[in-house]
Every structure is written in structure tokens, then in C-alpha cells.
Amino acid sequence: MTTSSTLSGAAAVIGIGHTDWKGDHARVRAGMKPHDSYGYAAQAFNVALADAGIDRSEIDGLIVGPTTAYERVGEVLGLDVRWGGQADAMTAVMEAVLAIAGGMAEVVALVYGNDQRSAGTNYGGTNAQGGGAFLSYVYHAPWGFTSQGALYAMMARRYMAERGISEAELGEVAVAQRLHASRNPHALMQKPIRIEDYLASAYICEPLHLFDYCLINDGGVAMIVAEAGRAKRIGRKPVPIRGIGRYDLNRGATSLEPRLLDYYHSAQSRVAAQVFDMAGLGPEDMDAAQIYDSFSLHIPLALEGYGYCAVGDAGRFMRENGISLAKGLPVNTSGGHLSESYMQGWNHQIEAVRQCRGEAGARQVPDCRHVHYSSDVAGKAVSIIYGA
């Protein structure tokens, strides 16, 4: 495999923003509808623009999240651009880097808004969200097998049996992330939990407990990504993107083969080689990891997939080495999807940037230089390395 080192450091994040997740969640639960997806996107964009300290006229690229129409976001934000598209969080960052490195744009706005809670979006049952893109989300419904949580529960049962991981060890994920959320004023769930609380919580789809599942809330996130030289001139504290990598497992996806027979390891190990080579860094250089966590299971899979621990050692690693700000490798320092906010990978990006800037407040990782982002949504492994 060849990688392009010209991409490393070609672009940097110069602005980040998000909506008032906590306040909006309380309003939605009280029956209000603060915004729709476009409104949240616009709010987050304004914050990111102010954070970058640039004028809107400097933006010449726009990538929007999968929950909003590209043209309409551009219309709402008054942005005519020379590069654009629609992508999920991780692919959006990759596309921004590629567009910038290819000379197609210099300052790209990445904008996401989602009113999933107030709109009553279903991730299981009839019309399960994502079924149009991923057949496995809907194909097994005749047997009652539905929801992305069930897909990960099926995977977790076999993975935990094969690797000898206990429920208490998997519970380390929820406990660590809640600790992080307790230090994050923007997190929805700030009350610390213990392993005993985790084990006592209800099963949703057994073997996964309530605390293994992500939140569902409204909100928005935005980032401004700029060409490296331009970022230095106009940015306040640019955070370079040092590496990007991707590998997609599509074969056997609906019949769950990559989940149940590989645990996505083959994809993540390929991406590890690409992204660490590109960055000229290794897992030992990472000061924190942000791992897409629609479910807790993503964390051990990534720890093994990216070489933070040996295959089969994730249970012990999480328990003994630790995955929290208190001990070991800090994973999902904001609380992640489980405890901060479910922004489908977008909140992980801005948390990585905050940590690299040293602006994470009570949850700041000391001397944080490099942060690794990873996701494996439906076997599509993506990695991004942020940092100096």
C-alpha cells in the first residue's frame, strides 16, 4: 500500500463550534422545538466562524452532514463556493483535506445539524434510519432483528466470548466516558457512574446495557478547515490534520460476516498502517483517542484494531491500563456519544481540536500534542490524526 505524505499537514482546523446541546435537550424534552436540522447547522456555523475569527467571505468550500441537503445549507448560510459536498463527519474531514491538497478550495466549512430527537427519528423498527444506505439495518426485520444496537449486541456477544471479555470489562467504557462528561459543562449526562451501576442497568438488546448505547439528542457542529499556509496567516490556533485513512468492508455486510467473523479488524489494521505512516507517528505517540461510539463496543475494537493493545487483550487493557483521564489512554475525553452528545462523530472532531489547542478545561489531557480519531460505522473504518 502506498500513502501520500503530501497530505500530512496540508490542512488545519482553524475554527470549531457547536450548539447548546444541554439547553436544547432540556427544551426538547419539555416539548419545545428550538430548531430544525438547518437551524442547528446555522447556529454551529456562526460559532465556528467567530471561533476562527474570519469573515464568511473567506470560505470557498462547503461540506454538509448527511442529515441536511447540501444546496439548502449553502442557501441558508449564503455561501457560494468552488467546492462542495455532503458527507458524514469523518468523510467530510477527509474530503476537505483532499479538496484543499488538490487546490480545489482553501477554506472549507464543514457543517452539521440534526433534529433527530425532536423529529422522533427511529434507529430501529419500521423505517429504521440508515436502511437506505445499509441493508443490514432493515433486512433482518422479519425475525424481529432490528436497530443498530442489536447489530452491535450480536457482534459483542461473540467477540466477548471469543476474547474472554467480561461485561464488567466492557462497562469500563461507559464508566470512563461518564467520568469525562462529569468534567464537561456541555455534556448531557454528567452524573458519574460506577461499574456496579453499569451492571445493574437494564439490558436493551442483551448483552448490551442501557449505558452501552449512545444518547439521542438535537444539535449541530461546525468546523472550518483551511490550507496550512493560509491557516497560519488567518487562524488563531490552527490544529494540523496529520493523517487520514480509510478502508471499507462491503463484502458480506448484510449477512454480518465482517462483524461476526472479523470484528472489523482487517479494515482497522489496514487504516492503522495508512494513517500512522502518513503522520509519521504511531499509537504510542497519541495522547488521547476519540473513537466513534454509537455503542461501547466500538472502543475495544479500535484499541485492538489500531494497535493500542494486542488482539484479544482489550478487556485487560481497559481494566488495568485504563481508558480514562484518571488512568491510561484517555478515550472520548468529552464523554463521547454515550455521555456528551450524539452528533454522529462530529463532536469527536471538535473535541480532538480542543484537546490539541489545550482548551478543554477540566478535562484537558496534559501536554496533549496528538489526538487519534477513529470510527468503524458499519465496517467503514476511518481514521484522522490531529496535532502538531
Added chain:
Amino acid sequence: MANAERVLTLYDLPMWEAVERGKMALQKCAACSAFRYPPGPACPQCLSLDHVWEEISGRGRILSWVVFHRQYFDDFPPPYNAIAVKLEEGPIVVSNLVGEEPEGSWINRPVDITYRRHLDRTQHAFKLSGSAAGR
């Protein structure tokens, strides 16, 4: 809420017709003999568009299982199980285990296909090999 519905593409229909007769069949590639699931237009192994429908043996092993404690469909009140079965022919199918449930881990338990009426259709389920027929 609503009842759970099937995905019925052009390629799924013959499979469900076979299930209705109590003889679950899958496409077998006419060129390389690989079975595939879900049904589809081409063989993922060799890309041949030619296939025959062949009744499966009905034998397999449980790869993994879950128990739902939350209701997602009117016709599936919890708790109920779902299993992933590695068929003798190769593909993995998701189904339900009916009848006797194993003590301890279900993983690797041999199972045999069975059929049951569900609303207005027949669908497959599995039972532990050697156990009495499912409900």
C-alpha cells in the same frame, strides 16, 4: 409502531416462495458453485450472473445470539431472541431459535431449520439439533 416487514427485491421473491413451501432455497452460482445471501443479481465471488436456486440442507451452527428487551415491532413483544446461523452451505442468516434453549453459551450449537407461520407468511426459524420441533 407497526409489524416487521420483509425486504422483497426481485431476487428475494423466489427465496420467500421456497420458504412458503417449507423448503428454504438460496442462489448457487452456476459458475463457481458459491451460495450467496441475501439473494442478489451477481455472484460476489466470481461476478457470474448465472445461478440456480437450490434447497439448503437446513443445518448450521449458531455464531451468536441476542435477546431483545425493548419492543420495536407490534409483532415482536419482548423478550425474544435472534440468532446468527452459519449455514452448512456457507452464508450467515439471522433467524430465531425456537423450542428448547441451551444452557450457557449458545455459540457453536448445531441447529436445524424449521418453519413457522408468522402473521400472513411462513418464515424460517431454527431449533437445536436433536431437540423436538419448535413451537
